[in-house]
Amino acid sequence: MIACGALGAHLREIIARWDWQVELHCLPALLHNRPGQITIHAERIARGALAAGRRVALAYADCGTYGTLDELCARLGLRRLPGLHCYDVLAGPSRMREMFDAEPGTYVLTDYLVRSFERTVVAGLGLDAHPELWPDYFRHYRRVVWLAQDRSAALEAQAERVAARFGLPLTVIETGTGRLEAELARLVAEETSPGAGTAVRPPARSARIAAGATARDGSL
Numbered sequence: 089m090i091a092c093g094a095l096g097a098h099l100r101e102i103i104a105r106w107d108w109q110v111e112l113h114c115l116p117a118l119l120h121n122r123p124g125q126i127t128i129h130a131e132r133i134a135r136g137a138l139a140a141g142r143r144v145a146l147a148y149a150d151c152g153t154y155g156t157l158d159e160l161c162a163r164l165g166l167r168r169l170p171g172l173h174c175y176d177v178l179a180g181p182s183r184m185r186e187m188f189d190a191e192p193g194t195y196v197l198t199d200y201l202v203r204s205f206e207r208t209v210v211a212g213l214g215l216d217a218h219p220e221l222w223p224d225y226f227r228h229y230r231r232v233v234w235l236a237q238d239r240s241a242a243l244e245a246q247a248e249r250v251a252a253r254f255g256l257p258l259t260v261i262e263t264g265t266g267r268l269e270a271e272l273a274r275l276v277a278e279e280t281s282p283g284a285g286t287a288v289r290p291p292a293r294s295a296r297i298a299a300g301a302t303a304r305d306g307s308l
Contacts, residue, residue, distance in 0.1 A: 089275070090130050091147035093117035094200040095174060095268070098237060099147055102269050108276050111142075117200065121212050123152035127160050134164055143279040147272065149173050167278055169271050174198065177271055178235050178263045193230035195254065199237045202247045226254060233259045237268075 089110050091099050094117040103110050113133050119126050126148065134144045146168035148157055161168055169177050175184050175196050187194055201208065210216050213225060232251040236243070239262055251258035 089113065089145050089147050090115065090133050092120075092151065092174065094120070094198065095147060097200070098265050098268060099272065102265065102272055106273070106276075110276065112147075117204070118208060118212055120152065121208075123154075124156075126151060126153050127156040130157065131160055131164070134160070134166060138164065145275045145279050147275070149177055167275055169275065175235060177268050178237065178265070179261065180267060187233065191230055193228050195226070195229045195232045195256075197232065197234040197247060197250060199243060202234060202243055202250060205246075205250045205253075229254055229256065231259060232256050233261060235261050235263045237263060237265050 089099070089112050091112055091114050093114040096112070096114040096117075099112060099114075103112060115126065115129050115133075119129065130146060130148070134146075137144045144164070144166055146157065146161065146166055149169050149171040150157055151173055157168055160166065171177050171181055175198070178198065179187075187196075197205075206216075213221075215222055215225070232247075232254055234244075234247045236247075239260065244260065247260070248258050
């Protein structure tokens with residue numbers, strides 16, 4: 089399974105809990121700053137695995153590749169996660185559409201982005217060296233929304249600090265990893281059932297996974 093590094097920790101936990109026989113190859117999350125490179129790196133790994141007789145799936149949504157991952161899937165007979173981006177996988181595409189329809193100037197955080205904001209965003213965009221460019225990137229945003237997979241007081245404090253960088257309030261939506269787990273189970277089932285004759289049942293949401301996303305301020 090070729091995956092986005094931003095989902096790596098969640099994927100490893102889910103794969104281990106289900107005891108799936110999956111070899112995970114995580115590409116650097118920083119490729120999101122250069123999404124044209126995602127398909128290139130994914131194809132290299134996929135072709136090597138296919139040549140070795142392995143089944144391959146992509147734990148990626150479109151992720152800014154503008155259809156090139158879909159073209160790769162079509163050429164090599166692969167499957168990927170649904171949606172335009174990981175936000176669709178975590179919160180659901182209809183909820184994300186509603187969110188952006190209500191406020192197009194929404195900056196979205198995940199747990200990974202909260203933890204790595206200084207490295208992946210600030211340093212990744214060169215804002216540590218050129219902070220004067222911050223308004224060029226972010227002046228049009230009107231709110232910050234954190235899709236929380238595993239909410240904690242410490243991580244929420246980090247998310248508040250990120251929102252403060254924007255000078256905007258923080259909205260928290262608890263998504264858990266239930267949608268991601270279900271879509272991952274679907275990918276594994278599709279790859280194992282045709283040849284091996286085994287199917288993977290959809291995972292039940294555990295107690296630690298929110299049954300439904302909720303907004304802290306009730307605005308979403």
